[in-house]
Amino acid sequence: MPTLARWYIKTSLVWLLLALALGVALFLLPSDLPAAALVPVQIHAFVVGWITQLIFGVVYWMFPKASLERPRGSPSLALAAYVLLNGGLVLRAVGEPLGAFDLPSGPWLVASAAMQWLAGLAFVVNTWPRVKGP
Amino acid sequence: MPRLTRWALRLALVDLMLGFTLGGLILCSKGSEACPPLWSLRALHIELLTVGWMAQLALGVAYWILPRYAGGVRGASGPAWAAWGLLNLGLWTAGVAPALSAPTLLLAAGRMAEALAVLVFATQLWPRAKGFGT
Numbered sequence: 227m228p229t230l231a232r233w234y235i236k237t238s239l240v241w242l243l244l245a246l247a248l249g250v251a252l253f254l255l256p257s258d259l260p261a262a263a264l265v266p267v268q269i270h271a272f273v274v275g276w277i278t279q280l281i282f283g284v285v286y287w288m289f290p291k292a293s294l295e296r297p298r299g300s301p302s303l304a305l306a307a308y309v310l311l312n313g314g315l316v317l318r319a320v321g322e323p324l325g326a327f328d329l330p331s332g333p334w335l336v337a338s339a340a341m342q343w344l345a346g347l348a349f350v351v352n353t354w355p356r357v358k359g360p
Numbered sequence: 361m362p363r364l365t366r367w368a369l370r371l372a373l374v375d376l377m378l379g380f381t382l383g384g385l386i387l388c389s390k391g392s393e394a395c396p397p398l399w400s401l402r403a404l405h406i407e408l409l410t411v412g413w414m415a416q417l418a419l420g421v422a423y424w425i426l427p428r429y430a431g432g433v434r435g436a437s438g439p440a441w442a443a444w445g446l447l448n449l450g451l452w453t454a455g456v457a458p459a460l461s462a463p464t465l466l467l468a469a470g471r472m473a474e475a476l477a478v479l480v481f482a483t484q485l486w487p488r489a490k491g492f493g494t
Binding site: 281290331332338347 | 363366369370373377380381384385387388390391395413
């Protein structure tokens, strides 16, 4: 398994753990804390941080080779997707609660949106040539 | 990869980008008034990422990679193609129905198409989930 695929898969497991821990925390935290700010973070930690990131890692590892010279496409694009996806998720995890406490959250959320969108684009561009016949 | 898998995976990648684009714009609108508030398309965002991206990718990969019948065949391709079409028709119908303030009947029709598609895929894939030499 290539190093980057291991990073993807291990990081996805960390997000799964965080998503489940956040689910528990939502029950334990004081009821006046705005749960609405944490629920989107929990859902996206699960769906993007865990499931989508696990798919990214397994696809990078196991899909057919792009070419003999570059079997997994561009390692730089794949690394960029990893950094942008996780960076975007972290920014959201910080930004959503800030907004709930009426602190400035706009730049965090806008940067998060841009980073996750770019992560998706980098993954799709790198994966597209690997979807091919025998 | 068989042709059906290639179509399903490419469409899954397209749906990933569409879903990330809608999600990015929705998140951006929480942080900046410059982004269009696309909350009415939240259902489509969810449908694109859960059904269009994750389920379609999983079914496409399963169709490709599960053990084949004797002679290397994957079963009748007609029903599998029909199921793939139904899945995509269903996800768009179910995804846009809330945004159009369409009758609940449209949403139900979309969900039924998705369920029927998965039933056909499951019927196709079930016998192929088997042990070595069986």
